[in-house]
Amino acid sequence: MSQTFVHIFSGSAVEVLALRDALQAVNIIPVIKDEAESARLAGFGATPNLQRVFVHPDEATEAQRICNKLFA
Numbered sequence: 001m002s003q004t005f006v007h008i009f010s011g012s013a014v015e016v017l018a019l020r021d022a023l024q025a026v027n028i029i030p031v032i033k034d035e036a037e038s039a040r041l042a043g044f045g046a047t048p049n050l051q052r053v054f055v056h057p058d059e060a061t062e063a064q065r066i067c068n069k070l071f072a
Contacts, residue, residue, distance in 0.1 A: 003056075004057060005031055005054035005055060005056060005057070006054060006055055006056075006057050006060040006063075007052060007053070007054050008030075008053055008054065008055055008060065008063050008064050008067050009052070009053040009067050009071075010050055010051070010052045010053070011050065011071075012049065012050070012051070013034075013049065013051055015071070016032055016051040016053055018070060019053055019066070019067055019070060019071075020032065020053070022066050022070055023055070023063055023066060026062065026066065028055055028059045028062065028063050028066075030053045030054060030055050030063070031053070031054040031055070032051055032052070032053055032054075033051065033052045033053075033054065034051045034052075035050070035052075036048065036049050036050070053067075
């Protein structure tokens with residue numbers, strides 16, 4: 001069965017860690033994708049250090065509200 005996740009934020013590792021902690025405080029477990037780290041581990045060239053945060057669609061509204069409050 002395929003899982004669909006909603007992209008809610010892109011930013012630096014520091015910003016993503018702050019958002020992750022805020023989401024986990026309300027029991028939302030985000031998926032964090034770091035393409036630069038994946039490329040480094042695979043031996044490919046580096047991309048800009050930008051991470052993306054995804055959440056389950058059922059949690060997207062609450063997660064986006066937290067994100068907006070954190071980075072407003």
